Amino acid sequence: MDGQLKRIAYVEDDADIRELTELALTQIGGYDVAVYASGPEALARITAFQPDMVLLDVMMPEMDGPEVFERLNRIDAIRPVPKAFMTAKARRDEIEGLIAIGAVGVIAKPFDPMTLSSQVLDLWKSTAHAA
Known part of the structure; x- marks a missing residue:
């Protein structure tokens, strides 16, 4: 990792929130964003995107955010x-x-x-990944 936040994956079941978040992160933040409408979709596609950070909705049907979080942590990459x-x-x-x-x-x-973009960047900078 080169110390810059560039690619953000976002998992959100609500289409309106997904669209608003993607717009805020791409147009205001300048990030490359991949959006996923469900946990299973994210789990199937996220490795190919190679995100620098992942944002997860908590309440989703089928698989909630904490379960997606736990399953993402089983993927080495x-x-x-x-x-x-x-x-x-x-x-x-x-x-x-x-x-x-x-x-x-x-x-x-x-x-x-x-x-939103600055909030996400602040969280990312609080990790060792920003080194």
Whole structure:
């Protein structure tokens, strides 16, 4: 890794939020973003994308964010990639639970599209990956 955040994978079941997030990260942040509508889709395609960071929705049908997180950590190429959650469930105990499983942070929804890229970059910089 060259110390720069360039590629972000985002897993979100809500099409409107997916579109807004992708727009904010690509147009404002300048990132290359791959969006996945479900955990199974992400698990099938994420390795080919080679993200520098992964953002996960918490509440999704079929497979929730924490389960996707755990399964991503079984993939050797993805295990070291920083992962954060984006969720409307942003109570202190819920955030602490997500951090406890290994997330680098949590971004509360609704989020400000104008500051989302900087929030993501701040989380990424807080990891050893930014070295």
